[in-house]
Amino acid sequence: MHRLYENDDIVILWNSDRCQHAKACRHGSPETFDPTRRPWIQLGNAENAKVWKAVENCPSGALSILYRHGIEVVMDPDNCRSIARDGDRVIGECEYQASPSGWCIYHTGVSPEHEGKGIAKRLVYKVLEAAEKQSIAVSATCSYAAKVISE
Template sequence: MKSVTKYYSNGEVTIVWQNEKCIHSTVCWKNSTGLPDVFNPKDRPWIKPEAAETAAIIEQVKKCPSGALSFFMNADVAQNAAPEAPETQPETQVQSETIIELAPKGPLMVYGNVVIKDADGKETRKSKVTALCRCGASANKPFCDGSHTKIDFQG
């Protein structure tokens, strides 16, 4: 999957979306958990930040389990300079125990600081929430890419 980062702004806040991190949890757009007026994967563009108050958008983005959604305040950029790309921002270190949760029909959700070492010894550090593939179909292993939905994973 080609890595794509997109920016959507309402003039006050800019929402950043990174496709390769997205696990398609639906937390952002489902009526019961999200802001469907702002986040609607059936529309183009699929993010419409002008459809809600900035505070509501920020709270919703903070709920993203994969970190595919992030945000920055435009006033901070105007005062300082261009924001760092999300992938180069320093990781937030969680000061708590690590918790692993099985998402129904989905990935292993790992909450906390983790270091993942691949077969070549390359280390990837993650904090906050990391979604690990459980279905075996991800093109971004060991991370989840939402393929469990496409294959109707029942684990």
């Protein structure tokens, strides 16, 4: 299961398949990480620096954290994609083909001036999260998306 959690400044990505439930995150920031709560990750209750350190101490790699850079990542289901927006401008997308057997991601791209900010990973996670919430299987011919899925 892939999920994104964000506030104005940071984005946390969580891959439950890798989570060993070692609770290092909870010890690092109990205000943010609480498995008895839904959603279990809630930003805004602790300073970002404390949250960042807690994520870095995750022993499994289930958690990763990125700066948001003011970029919004949302689903655009009518066009079978997730998109990244810098204000009104679309600066990245993750496109998939929908079929009865599931979604197949065939392209992920971010405009050159926004590369290196983790936006492509957020785009792929957004598609995975949306598919999983609808119990839709996801595959990828896009090599980048396939790498994220296999991580």
